[in-house]
Amino acid sequence: MVCCSNSMGIFGLQTFKVKVEADVSDGFPSFDIVGLPDTAVKESRNRVRSAMKNNGFDFPDGKITVNLAPADVRKEGSVYDLPILMALLKYSGVIRKDICDSVFVGELSLSGGICGIHGILPMVIQAKEYGFKNIFIPFENQNEGAVIEGINVFGVRNIDDIFRHFNGKTPLQPAVYEPFSGNDKGIFIPDFxxxxxxxxxxxxxxxxxxxxxxxxxxxxxxxxxxxxxxxxxxxxxxxxxxxxxxxxxxxxxxxxxxxxxxxxxxxxxxxxxxxxxxxxxxxxxxxxxxxxxxxxxxxxxxxxxxxxxxxxxxxxxxxxxxxxxxxxxxxxxxxxxxxxxxxxxxxxxxxxxxxxxxxxxxxxxxxxxxxxxxxxxxxxxxxxxxxxxxxxxxxxxxxxxxxxxxxxxxxxxxxxxxxxxxxxxxxxxxxxNAKISAGMVNQYCVMDNNAKNMLEKVFDVLGLSARAYDKILKVARTIADLDNSDIIRQHHIAEAVQYRNLDKKYWQN
Ligand SMILES: Nc1ncnc2c1ncn2[C@@H]1O[C@H](COP(=O)(O)OP(=O)(O)OP(=O)(O)O)[C@@H](O)[C@H]1O
Ligand SMILES: [Mg+2]
Ligand SMILES: [Zn+2]
The missing domain is CATH 3.40.50.300 (P-loop containing nucleotide triphosphate hydrolases)
Known part of the structure; x- marks a missing residue:
């Protein structure tokens, strides 16, 4: 019998759906993971086995094969511990509820605790886009996952949390985002x-x-x-x-x-x-x-x-x-x-x-x-x-x-x-303004005639490059914005030009 659970893989910022299939057949007891796993994924076997045993669950007897599909994409890290565990718990009948609309990501400790992982936010975003209803993530990452609305995010501390949730004993509540108190860097920012x-x-x-x-x-x-x-x-x-x-x-x-x-x-x-x-x-x-x-x-x-x-x-x-x-x-x-x-x-x-x-x-x-x-x-x-x-x-x-x-x-x-x-x-x-693309500068940086004349003169006198021309216009656009003006005027150009003349003093002597 094959039992499945869903998970998410990550490569850089790109995330992709991973289907975890577990098959147990008669034969000499073994545990193999296939589907291009890296070393950390392979080691999942030991963590899952110990976590199950230490929490009083029977580890399936026989030849276990876990496939991480798609099989041709490399899988790295320890995120697959939890979905592999889920597939095995499903196999042994510990969890009977349907888990098709849920995604599981998280690393297991030997005692059955679920440890935090990297890349939760992109995974939750992607899980929502795939249309999953629930995602189970490590409790440590709960607030990060809860940023995204439209998908139930459950923070789990250990196997017991999962077991109680799916057996209806103590269902978990979806996490609610709590703004982080204190500033992001945890340091005092000095003042001008x-x-x-x-x-x-x-x-x-x-x-x-x-x-x-x-x-x-x-x-x-x-x-x-x-x-x-x-x-x-x-x-x-x-x-x-x-x-x-x-x-x-x-x-x-x-x-x-x-x-x-x-x-x-x-x-x-x-x-x-x-x-x-x-x-x-x-x-x-x-x-x-x-x-x-x-x-x-x-x-x-x-x-x-x-x-x-x-x-x-x-x-x-x-x-x-x-x-x-x-x-x-x-x-x-x-x-x-x-x-x-x-x-x-x-x-x-x-x-x-x-x-x-x-x-x-x-x-x-x-x-x-x-x-x-x-x-x-x-x-x-x-x-x-x-x-x-x-x-x-x-x-x-x-x-x-x-x-x-x-x-x-x-x-x-x-x-x-x-x-x-x-x-x-x-x-x-x-x-x-700084990021206006090259072809669009003239469209967004509209000058009046005086400003145009001035820029033309400056361009000749200073021998500016095309990039410098664009940069002056973009800076002038910001100066005009600070001045609440939709049109770039002469004094805006004059100030912007001033910020480009140091190459002459230092670099061209
Ligand atoms: N305008 C100012 N108002 C108040 N204090 C100043 C001012 N300018 C400099 N200081 C004092 O001088 C110290 C040295 O300044 P800072 O380290 O910013 O210089 P720097 O230009 O970065 O020098 P370096 O080239 O050696 O790195 C500051 O920590 C501050 O105490
Ligand atoms: Mg300095
Ligand atoms: Zn010197």
């Missing part, structure tokens, strides 16, 4: 009111956050670059539910959700150290896990001390920054992770830090300066929409008692500008 002066830099950061534009902060040591960048999370626009779900999927697969955190609700701010490996940044492993660039999806990737990062790591970022997704190829297949990010980078202009500062004399040779700046390649620089010089704050501002604007005030304006973008792009795949 602590940054004295620095109006130009703060303005640039506000524009960048409003339109998700890539941002470069360059300046001498101690001028406040890191201080400003670390405050960016406090003014990022609120996340929509769809964005939260997208980002949570990545955190779920990477196993980076905090305990009881069902949903990532604050935009991520990832700031890897410059010693990070290429795989750490872009994603790696035999079955690749998301890297920092994907963990920053819908948020910020902050690279402090940019020239210290290995050149190969930086070059790997070029394509994903442009495309909003990163593709990783392995023997086992190709995985794509989204990475719609705002890249923020900070750097000194030279090894001593004072080149072009006018504050202290730079002691580096010209060659040294060029080598240092050369670590940031032209194509990477070209992808940065807003470049600002951060000069040290003067004594008067530093000593002033005047309260600087708070992050909440800035965030308010950023949210308004973002709302205009959401309206504008409601029928398109992009969500913010």
């Amino acid at each position: 009111c602590q940054v004295k002066g620095q109006f130009a830099a703060k303005r640039a950061v506000e524009i960048a956050a409003a339109g998700m534009h890539n941002l470069l902060l360059i300046g001498s040591p101690g001028s406040g670059k890191s201080m400003i960048a670390k405050r960016i999370p406090s003014i990022l626009p609120d996340m929509t539910f769809e964005e939260s779900v997208e980002t949570t999927k990545i955190y779920s697969v990477a196993g980076k959700l905090a305990e009881k955190q069902g949903l990532v609700t604050a935009r991520p701010f990832r700031s890897p150290h410059h010693t990070i490996s290429m795989a750490g940044l872009s994603g790696g492993g035999t079955i690749p896990k998301p890297g920092e660039v994907s963990l920053a999806h819908n948020g910020v990737l902050f690279l402090d001390e940019l020239p210290e990062f290995s050149k190969s790591s930086l070059e790997v970022l070029r394509q994903p920054i442009e495309d909003g997704k990163i593709t990783l190829s392995r023997v086992s297949g190709t995985i794509a992770y989204p990475c719609n990010i705002m890249l923020v980078v900070a750097m000194n202009p030279c090894p001593c830090g004072y080149f072009g500062s006018g504050q202290k004399k730079c002691i580096c040779t010209k060659k040294k300066v060029m080598n240092y700046l050369g670590k940031v390649s032209g194509p990477l620089l070209d992808r940065i929409d807003i470049q600002v010089e951060v000069s040290p704050v003067d004594f008067k501002s530093l000593n002033s008692q005047q309260q600087s604007e708070t992050s909440a005030e800035i965030k308010n304006r950023v949210n308004n500008a973002r709302l205009m973008q959401t309206q504008r792009f409601k029928d398109t795949p992009f969500t913010c």
